[in-house]
Amino acid sequence: MDWILILSKAFWCGWAALGFGILFNVPPRTLFALWIGGAIGAFLKFTFLQMTVSVVFASFIGASAVGILSIPIAHYRHVPPMIFAIPSVIPLIPGVFAYRTMLGLIKLTGSIGTDYNAILSETVNNGAKTLFIIMSLAIGVAIPMHVMRKESAKNIRL
Amino acid sequence: MEQNKVAEAKEFGSLLLDVGVSLLSSGASCSRIRLTMKRLSITYHYQAHISIAPKSITLTLNDEDDNAVFNGMRSTPSQGVNFKTISGISRLSWDAVENDLSFHQVRDELNRLLALPHYPRIIVLLFVSLAGAGFCFSFGGKLPEMIIAFGATFCGLFIRQEAIKQKFNPYFCVFFGSLTASLFAGAFIKAGLHINFEHAFATSVLFLIPGVPLINSFTDLIDGNILNGIVRGINALMFSMAIAFGLLIAMIIYNLN
Numbered sequence: 001m002d003w004i005l006i007l008s009k010a011f012w013c014g015w016a017a018l019g020f021g022i023l024f025n026v027p028p029r030t031l032f033a034l035w036i037g038g039a040i041g042a043f044l045k046f047t048f049l050q051m052t053v054s055v056v057f058a059s060f061i062g063a064s065a066v067g068i069l070s071i072p073i074a075h076y077r078h079v080p081p082m083i084f085a086i087p088s089v090i091p092l093i094p095g096v097f098a099y100r101t102m103l104g105l106i107k108l109t110g111s112i113g114t115d116y117n118a119i120l121s122e123t124v125n126n127g128a129k130t131l132f133i134i135m136s137l138a139i140g141v142a143i144p145m146h147v148m149r150k151e152s153a154k155n156i157r158l
Numbered sequence: 159m160e161q162n163k164v165a166e167a168k169e170f171g172s173l174l175l176d177v178g179v180s181l182l183s184s185g186a187s188c189s190r191i192r193l194t195m196k197r198l199s200i201t202y203h204y205q206a207h208i209s210i211a212p213k214s215i216t217l218t219l220n221d222e223d224d225n226a227v228f229n230g231m232r233s234t235p236s237q238g239v240n241f242k243t244i245s246g247i248s249r250l251s252w253d254a255v256e257n258d259l260s261f262h263q264v265r266d267e268l269n270r271l272l273a274l275p276h277y278p279r280i281i282v283l284l285f286v287s288l289a290g291a292g293f294c295f296s297f298g299g300k301l302p303e304m305i306i307a308f309g310a311t312f313c314g315l316f317i318r319q320e321a322i323k324q325k326f327n328p329y330f331c332v333f334f335g336s337l338t339a340s341l342f343a344g345a346f347i348k349a350g351l352h353i354n355f356e357h358a359f360a361t362s363v364l365f366l367i368p369g370v371p372l373i374n375s376f377t378d379l380i381d382g383n384i385l386n387g388i389v390r391g392i393n394a395l396m397f398s399m400a401i402a403f404g405l406l407i408a409m410i411i412y413n414l415n
Contacts, residue, residue: 012292019289020369024185025276026241042296079245080190082377086241090369091289096297098367099360102402138376146380 006046013042013091021087030084033073037088041066045092055094056132063089063140071144085141094133101127164227166261170202171219171228173265178208178215179232180272181247185239185370188383191215194251198264201255212389238322239370246271279319286365287312293364299357306346306353310362314339318366329400336363336404344412355414363405368397 017038018031026034045062049055066088070081077084104123108116174195181191188210195217199206204227205220219228250267253259259267276282290311291304299307318335326334343362347355371394379387 009296012295014292016289016292016296019285019287019292019365021241022277022282022285023289023365024239024241024370027245030245046296078249079241080248082187082190082373083241083245086370086373089373090367091293091296093364093367093369095293095364095367096356096360098398099356099405102405106406134372135376138373139380141373142377142380 001047001050006043006050009046010039010043014039016091017041017088020090024087026083026087027077027079030073030077030079033077033084034087037066037069037073037084038091040069041088042091055129056136059092059094059133060136060140062092063137064143065140067141067144070141081145082141089137089141092133092137094130097126097130097133101130163221167204167219167221167227169261170199170204171217171230173261173268174198174206174219175215175217175230175232176268177247177251178210178217179234180243180268182210182213182215183234183237184241184243185374186244187374187377187381188386189377189381190244190248194247197251198254201258202261210383210386212386240276242274242276243271246274283312283315286315290361290365294357294361297357297361299354299361302351302353303357303361306343306358307361310339310342310358311365313342314363315365329396332366332397332400333404335366336401337407338404339363339365340405340408341411344408344414347414348412359405363401366397366401368394371397 014035015038018035021031021034041062043062044065045058048058048061053061066085067081070085070088073079073084074081101123104119104126107119108123177198178191178195181194186194191210192208195206195208199219203222205222205224207218207220209216214231214233216231217228218226221227247268250264250271253267254264277285287308291308294304294307314335317338318331321331321334322328339362340359343355343358347353347358371390375387375390375394377387378384378390
């Protein structure tokens, strides 16, 4: 395993989470937590990816970790869990797959040639990955709150 | 006495609606809006019946004897995602529960929260550009691609903010941002730099992804607010189409494939 690559990716995903936090105007007291959250989510995702876990499940693990972490952080920083969780999972959004899907769809509007089938299967593959990764991110973030079956993070003690 | 009660209910109802629409326009999920409004209304001994539409909130308040004392509806002001408002209102609602704040105190605090400043523009631009560079690295980009992603994000976000100031349609604002960012990234590829253009191109527009509507859409669907979930999902899809359209135009201009 290439730990240096994983750690540096986690480091940069932390900055990505922080940047989105600032774009969404989070309270300044949560900025450091956001950096940590982005880094932990990305660390788990890339670690599991290197263990040849599928990209959808690896993203789900990263997002769930962020979702679970969001509850103690909500206590500690006095913010609703989503304020920590949403910017922290944004670095896990599959930008490249979404881009390839879009590009593939545009190519599919061209005339049907010999490579049309290859483009079609690639596009469907990328599109399905994009959709399922985004779904797994949303579910990963939402699950901890639902599993605990409490309406507010204030009532959850870890 | 009776008159007093009516005036009080009216004041509280309007306060509650203001809290609701501020949350809705700042990007809170439906369950959070409902939870906060119910929490406040229980504190002041009312029963709230709430209907949340995509761009408005309707509220009926009943008193303790189940008589309707207030009916109202408010549509949301147009403003972007603002997590400071959401976290402030969440704190405010707990404060009201625990410290028995009066309506006036809650109203004053709400007004203060809504007037809080955003981060300075240059800070937003720099940190979001840094986020773009970080994204680029995580997708496998190297230093040259990261620098291009940084610059593209900076220009794209700047143009988007200017477009928002000119009160363009929100999808057009995203389109302009995406077009600018991809034109910036494409210029380096066209200039013959040996870089991985997929990384530079794909990450230059990622700052525009509608992350909050996307995740809120699923949260709403899971919570059974199907209609709001669908509306937010379609909204996110429209933003994604605007991003794609900007990229597409840039690729046609540069004749890239």
